[in-house]
Amino acid sequence: MSIEANYQVAKKQYEQWGIDVDAALEKLKQVPISIHCWQGDDITGFEVEERELSGGIDVTGNYPGKATTPEQLRNDIEKALSLIPGKHRINLHAIYAETNGGKVDRDQLEPKHFQNWIDWAKEHDLGLDFNPTLFSHPKAEDGLTLSHPDKEIRDFWIRHCKASRRIAEHMGKELGTPALTNIWIPDGYKDIPSDRLTPRKRLKESLDEIYADQIDERYNLDAVESKLFGIGSEAYVVGSHEFYMGYALKNNKLCLLDSGHYHPTEMVSNKISSLLLFSDKVALHVSRPVRWDSDHVITLDDELKEIGLEIVRNDALDKVMIGLDFFDASINRVAAWTIGTRNMVKALLYALLMPNDQLRTYQDEGNFTDRLAVLEEFKTYPFGYIWDYYCQEMNVPSGMDWLKDVREYEETELSKR
Numbered sequence: 001m002s003i004e005a006n007y008q009v010a011k012k013q014y015e016q017w018g019i020d021v022d023a024a025l026e027k028l029k030q031v032p033i034s035i036h037c038w039q040g041d042d043i044t045g046f047e048v049e050e051r052e053l054s055g056g057i058d059v060t061g062n063y064p065g066k067a068t069t070p071e072q073l074r075n076d077i078e079k080a081l082s083l084i085p086g087k088h089r090i091n092l093h094a095i096y097a098e099t100n101g102g103k104v105d106r107d108q109l110e111p112k113h114f115q116n117w118i119d120w121a122k123e124h125d126l127g128l129d130f131n132p133t134l135f136s137h138p139k140a141e142d143g144l145t146l147s148h149p150d151k152e153i154r155d156f157w158i159r160h161c162k163a164s165r166r167i168a169e170h171m172g173k174e175l176g177t178p179a180l181t182n183i184w185i186p187d188g189y190k191d192i193p194s195d196r197l198t199p200r201k202r203l204k205e206s207l208d209e210i211y212a213d214q215i216d217e218r219y220n221l222d223a224v225e226s227k228l229f230g231i232g233s234e235a236y237v238v239g240s241h242e243f244y245m246g247y248a249l250k251n252n253k254l255c256l257l258d259s260g261h262y263h264p265t266e267m268v269s270n271k272i273s274s275l276l277l278f279s280d281k282v283a284l285h286v287s288r289p290v291r292w293d294s295d296h297v298i299t300l301d302d303e304l305k306e307i308g309l310e311i312v313r314n315d316a317l318d319k320v321m322i323g324l325d326f327f328d329a330s331i332n333r334v335a336a337w338t339i340g341t342r343n344m345v346k347a348l349l350y351a352l353l354m355p356n357d358q359l360r361t362y363q364d365e366g367n368f369t370d371r372l373a374v375l376e377e378f379k380t381y382p383f384g385y386i387w388d389y390y391c392q393e394m395n396v397p398s399g400m401d402w403l404k405d406v407r408e409y410e411e412t413e414l415s416k417r
């Protein structure tokens with residue numbers, strides 16, 4: 001049967017539950033995913049002095065073909081985008097600046113160092129998001145940045161964050177869509193600290209100084225990203241969840257929840273609704289922790305589906321800014337982007353095709369038996385037929401056809417690097 005014929009059969013099955021499948025697909029088309037550029041080069045960036053990855057994060061694997069120039073990285077992203085349905089955004093870190101071979105330290109970065117990215121984004125009708133990079137740098141060698149006891153070091157990173165917000169503002173102006181500037185810092189201690197308060201006080205003061213610069217929200221939005229632990233900061237992280245949740249809510253910033261940054265049984269899906277009651281917007285880094293914050297490529301697992309459901313059920317497709325954060329160097333990197341991002345879109349589609357009103361009624365009536373039965377029944381509904389049709393409609397490969405494209409690209413491009 002053709003994709004169209006399968007779609008018609010599947011559609012009827014969903015319609016029996018009062019689900020408007022065409023409307024669901026229309027909604028899905030409008031949802032941008034912020035795709036992180038750093039999957040393409042293992043978070044190396046293009047600084048003149050190449051530095052080892054630090055900050056308590058790690059990329060493992062040595063699959064050939066990683067991007068080593070901005071052009072290669074952009075080409076690889078374009079390839080992935082051609083295989084992912086929908087109109088999306090690209091998320092950059094400051095280390096992806098292009099400085100024409102000259103050394104420009106991070107506190108001196110300017111919008112012009114990202115002009116190539118902006119021109120490219122314009123050409124491809126993409127929004128951009130941004131992150132200051134507070135790791136892989138001599139001034140972050142001891143794992144401390146905005147909370148550092150040394151004021152000179154703090155000031156350096158404050159200047160970097162201020163510069164980053166200006167760069168993002170410029171991106172937002174040029175592209176007509178606000179850039180999300182997300183601050184994540186590695187600061188913490190390997191072993192039990194003797195003072196938890198003072199570093200947090202210093203971080204708070206640094207953030208206050210960074211955000212003292214007023215920037216129009218039409219161009220730039222600010223987020224802060226917490227973490228539970230990192231390699232070398234196992235005992236204490238300055239920017240914990242409570243710290244940033246307090247800071248964000250009090251200062252009208254977005255809380256960014258990274259699904260790899262919590263205790264193993266603590267789920268980001270369970271946090272979204274609470275935050276939405278107190279904040280207009282929430283940001284996500286969707287990742288997949290395996291035993292630790294390992295940043296595996298996201299699969300269509302229970303938690304990803306639950307994240308999709310929370311966004312859709314709470315009518316929050318325009319309130320949750322969905323970004324991705326995974327990096328696997330043990331597989332083809334274009335495939336990693338494609339698999340992960342298609343999965344994020346699939347999770348949203350899955351959620352849009354659930355009888356969410358009916359399920360809510362069951363719960364309010366205390367009918368937990370029907371609630372569970374229906375949730376389980378929908379797991380084997382012909383969701384794949386709707387997905388294939390959506391891909392076809394969006395002019396990207398259906399099923400596994402995308403893999404042929406990736407293999408071809410590997411042969412003609414990646415293998416030559």
Ligand SMILES: C[C@H](O)[C@H](O)[C@@H](O)C(=O)CO
Nearest residue numbers: 043057184225258285325
């Ligand atoms: C590149 C990092 O993953 C990113 O900046 C940060 O979001 C993070 O999640 C660190 O664990």
Ligand SMILES: [Mn+2]
Nearest residue numbers: 225258285325
């Ligand atoms: Mn993250």
